[in-house]
Amino acid sequence: EGNTYFLLLNGKFVQSESGKTITGETPFDGTPTYTIQAATKAEIDRAYESAALAQRSWRQVALWKRAEIVHKAATILREHVDEIATVILREVGKNRKSAVSEVLRTADLCDYTAEEGLRMEGQLLVSDSYPGQPRNKLCLVQRVPLGVVLAQGPFNYPCNLTGSKVAPALMAGNSCVVKGPTQGAVAALYLTAAFHFAGVPAGVVNYISGRGSEIGDYLVTHPLCNCISFTGGNIGLEVAKKAHMIPMQMELGGKDAAIVCDDADLDLAAKCIVSGAFSYSGQRCTAVKLVLAVESIADELVQKVVERTRALTVGHPEDDCEVTAVINKAAADYAESLAMDAKEKGAKFLLEYRREGNLIHPLVVDRVDESMKLAWEEPFAPVLPVMRVKDERAAVAFANRLRYGLQGCVFTRDVNRAIMLSSEITAGTIQVNGAPARGPDHFLFLGHKDSGINAQGAKWSIEAMTKLKSVVINLP
Numbered sequence: 001e002g003n004t005y006f007l008l009l010n011g012k013f014v015q016s017e018s019g020k021t022i023t024g025e026t027p028f029d030g031t032p033t034y035t036i037q038a039a040t041k042a043e044i045d046r047a048y049e050s051a052a053l054a055q056r057s058w059r060q061v062a063l064w065k066r067a068e069i070v071h072k073a074a075t076i077l078r079e080h081v082d083e084i085a086t087v088i089l090r091e092v093g094k095n096r097k098s099a100v101s102e103v104l105r106t107a108d109l110c111d112y113t114a115e116e117g118l119r120m121e122g123q124l125l126v127s128d129s130y131p132g133q134p135r136n137k138l139c140l141v142q143r144v145p146l147g148v149v150l151a152q153g154p155f156n157y158p159c160n161l162t163g164s165k166v167a168p169a170l171m172a173g174n175s176c177v178v179k180g181p182t183q184g185a186v187a188a189l190y191l192t193a194a195f196h197f198a199g200v201p202a203g204v205v206n207y208i209s210g211r212g213s214e215i216g217d218y219l220v221t222h223p224l225c226n227c228i229s230f231t232g233g234n235i236g237l238e239v240a241k242k243a244h245m246i247p248m249q250m251e252l253g254g255k256d257a258a259i260v261c262d263d264a265d266l267d268l269a270a271k272c273i274v275s276g277a278f279s280y281s282g283q284r285c286t287a288v289k290l291v292l293a294v295e296s297i298a299d300e301l302v303q304k305v306v307e308r309t310r311a312l313t314v315g316h317p318e319d320d321c322e323v324t325a326v327i328n329k330a331a332a333d334y335a336e337s338l339a340m341d342a343k344e345k346g347a348k349f350l351l352e353y354r355r356e357g358n359l360i361h362p363l364v365v366d367r368v369d370e371s372m373k374l375a376w377e378e379p380f381a382p383v384l385p386v387m388r389v390k391d392e393r394a395a396v397a398f399a400n401r402l403r404y405g406l407q408g409c410v411f412t413r414d415v416n417r418a419i420m421l422s423s424e425i426t427a428g429t430i431q432v433n434g435a436p437a438r439g440p441d442h443f444l445f446l447g448h449k450d451s452g453i454n455a456q457g458a459k460w461s462i463e464a465m466t467k468l469k470s471v472v473i474n475l476p
């Protein structure tokens with residue numbers, strides 16, 4: 001209704017009985033965006049109860065039929081790409097081109113996940129493959145749904161990272177309670193609505209909005225919640241402690257390091273580092289958040305990085321600028337505090353520090369050392385630290401001291417070196433001669449250490465949202 005958006009409970013869009021709403025504002029000029037509902041605990045109960053009840057029938061719906069619905073949701077997303085992209089642009093300040101690509105990427109992900117869901121296979125074991133056993137038992141191993149999945153995505157991909165949870169959950173035979181990020185809530189609601197209008201039965205997909213600080217704990221500790229699929233920041237560590245014996249799929253940020261060896265193609269490395277560090281203003285878990293440059297090539301690399309950084313367009317998302325305002329003032333203040341801490345401790349700003357409201361101009365900070373917070377923390381903003389190291393061993397040693405382990409990248413022309421370094425870096429994925437990235441979305445995506453639990457990627461997400469079960473046939 002106008003600029004006011006509702007909850008989706010048991011197949012119906014409803015206003016919250018709380019009478020409380022939250023009105024968002026754009027990250028770039030603070031103008032009001034959309035008004036969302038602040039759901040009550042009773043409404044969260046209804047969402048879970050409807051989901052639990054509906055899941056009993058949904059799991060019996062033929063796989064081809066489930067796939068048909070997920071494909072239909074993809075079609076609906078494509079049909080509404082401009083509308084949803086506008087919502088993303090306004091809610092989270094992503095430029096139009098990237099917002100459009102987020103929606104289309106989500107549609108592709110739904111299509112691929114629908115196909116992958118059809119290929120879920122079981123296993124058959126025979127008893128006499130074990131020493132001394134007669135052939136009188138057959139063990140049928142299959143994957144079964146978990147039940148109700150709480151799908152909670154972050155602000156930076158409010159459509160895509162909600163879809164990457166809902167699509168595999170549904171293909172696996174689960175139902176969902178979707179909790180949108182407060183900034184990004186309407187984009188997440190559009191995503192949920194695509195499944196609703198695609199023909200998902202009432203209760204299979206429900207949507208809740210509200211402040212995480214008020215309803216977050218209630219959502220993640222709900223007795224009817226059977227799986228938490230969460231992407232976000234450090235708060236995920238708290239969620240993991242609070243939730244009791246529930247399967248989880250979590251992606252909680254990163255401090256992806258780009259290790260540049262002395263034999264690297266420095267133009268390639270600089271290009272990947274700049275796009276990796278500054279696209280969507282550094283607000284990606286997989287952004288390059290630290291450059292570890294071997295001393296002998298560091299001057300030349302840094303010069304190339306700075307040249308390319310200067311060429312980035314900075315400004316309004318509607319003008320398709322590469323660097324736009326970060327999500328809110330607290331985020332901008334935090335990134336600024338990391339940069340200033342580094343400067344006070346002796347790091348060098350290679351570009352002038354400029355900030356207008358939440359818009360931070362891209363900044364390369366050289367000669368960062370381990371006394372500085374910028375060496376360890378993720379700015380989630382267009383602030384790129386460069387640390388100079390003696391050699392690639394020292395680079396790997398430092399990367400492995402970081403508490404995150406999402407991705408890392410190695411730039412070298414020597415394939416043996418690439419393989420050896422990759423095997424030594426503790427992270428879910430190592431990119432050789434390329435920037436960190438989650439996609440394409442059928443690739444394995446996961447964090448080691450504090451970066452997460454369980455894997456994503458179409459096939460692995462379905463696995464994470466199912467459990468194994470066996471039936472043993474005892475033959476006469």
Ligand code: G3P
Nearest residue numbers: 156284285286437438439
């Ligand atoms: O920050 C979320 C993370 O999943 C990044 O995705 O596609 O930007 O590498 P992507």
